[in-house]
Amino acid sequence: MNANPSYSIFPLGDAALVIDFGNSINEQANQYVLHLFHTIKKQQPPFIIDLVPAYSSLAIYYDVKAVYRQKEDDKTAFEVMAEWVESFTVSEIASTEDKKRLIRVPVCYHEKFATDILYIARVNKITVEEIIELHTGATYTIFMIGFLPGFAYMGLVDERIAIPRKPQPEPVHAGAVGIAGRQTGIYPIASPGGWQVVGRTPISLFNKNREQPVLFQPGDSIKFYPITEDEFTHYKSGSA
């Protein structure tokens, strides 16, 4: 890695490390994270067992046994791994930009599904139509996937539809599209959740029987488009 951007590396216990690009929700830092994630993932080194990209950090889980088989001196596995990470470069961040997949996601914003849309309209002094227009108007980046299998954290939504999460989690349906702060996301499976629900998608984000159980990847671009209740029902019975 070159001297710029700045980052720190620290152990996450004794079998993983974290490369941290600063504790913030920052699109630039997230691009470094995703670039490093894709670079390492492509290379598939045998001593790496898992990678966890987050907003501004990447965790690397390594197999201590495998690192010990390779190392010669009395360094710790962490030290060997930290040096290995240092050898990567994040200088070509710009080149990752054009490789992003764009996935268009249908969302039904009908009040039947959008259980919190009137609340957002009231609090933010905005109409439901404007909320839909703003939510579907932007292209979002998947900064990270976490919390549930396939739960993508995306952003950033327009400030006019940003809304704090609920004080207490409530039961949420699979496919529910929510907003929390300036983040937006979709619940892949039914779960308790605290995000304010603005709609529901008929597409299945998580299906354990698919070869790729999770539809999205960190770094994908997502664009929502509105569908009617009828289209939602047809989508459900047809291709989903």
Added chain:
Amino acid sequence: MSLRIIKAGVLDTIQDCGRYGHQHLGINPSGAMDHFSAQLAHALLGNDLNDPVIEMHYHAPHIQFEKETIISLAGADFSPTLNGSPIPMHHPVAVGKSAQLKFERLKNGARTYLAIKQPLQVTKWLGSFSTNIKACAGGWHGRALRKNDVLHFAKEPHLENVLKEKEFLILPWKSQEAVDWRTEISFLIGSEWHWMTEESKEAFQTQWFQLSMDVDRMGYKLSGAVLEQSEHEELVSSAVSFGTVQLLPNGQLIVLMADHQTTGGYPRVAHIISAHLPLLAQKKANDVLQFRLTSLEEAEDKMMLQQKYLQSLQMASKFRMEEYLHAV
């Protein structure tokens, strides 16, 4: 038919060493809580250390064997019996068909592991047999075992000769006492350790903490001294792992366990070393513990020692098992 659940326990699931390589999709590793005992159970049979086990809690299930096999039990001692006769922990035991395995009383620990000599016919999902209950995937239909579930395994041809009509037979080798009941758990500092006040760092290392009633495969909430954050910075969601100790907003601690989420937003003040996660996995509500600071060198050494022990036991058991099965 092979083994049948006559009566389900509180939470009996299929586990192995965990499902890695999918955490970037929010799919957590799952896996055995006490990964040492789970591997030990298979090491005693000379099996692959990552083969699936049945993880059981107390109350544990009643299991009817419908075909001969060799089993071993490792981890917590729930006073196992076969057709009413006590059998030892950490010992391979040949089991005749129609033998019934029960657990009479919780002597110590929280989780015990049943390994079977022949491969259990359970579902591998994304490279692992571990049950992911949230995703309803892996193991046995992605769920805990229930009454009348029948788990199949292949026939082992030589066992009739070994058993000679006996209900069961304890084979003549065992492992060292596997579970250590100490209360001192070693940790490494986490990246947000310095967010705590000096007093809280001191309290973390000197006070006793008690496991609350809120302890499960996802995490252990502890009760004890109220710890304080000196910096009121908020952590942006970042990776957490099995053994990560988070400081909750109310000043209490939670230790993340095998079914933890992949990312979290509470300060990561510490991490339990891998070699001591099995100790923690054998603790239950109201048990107490103390945290002791250690170094990465020591943590790695202890992890490697456990691995070497398991591998040498597995090699020795494999040899003895073959010798035993073919001598008769």
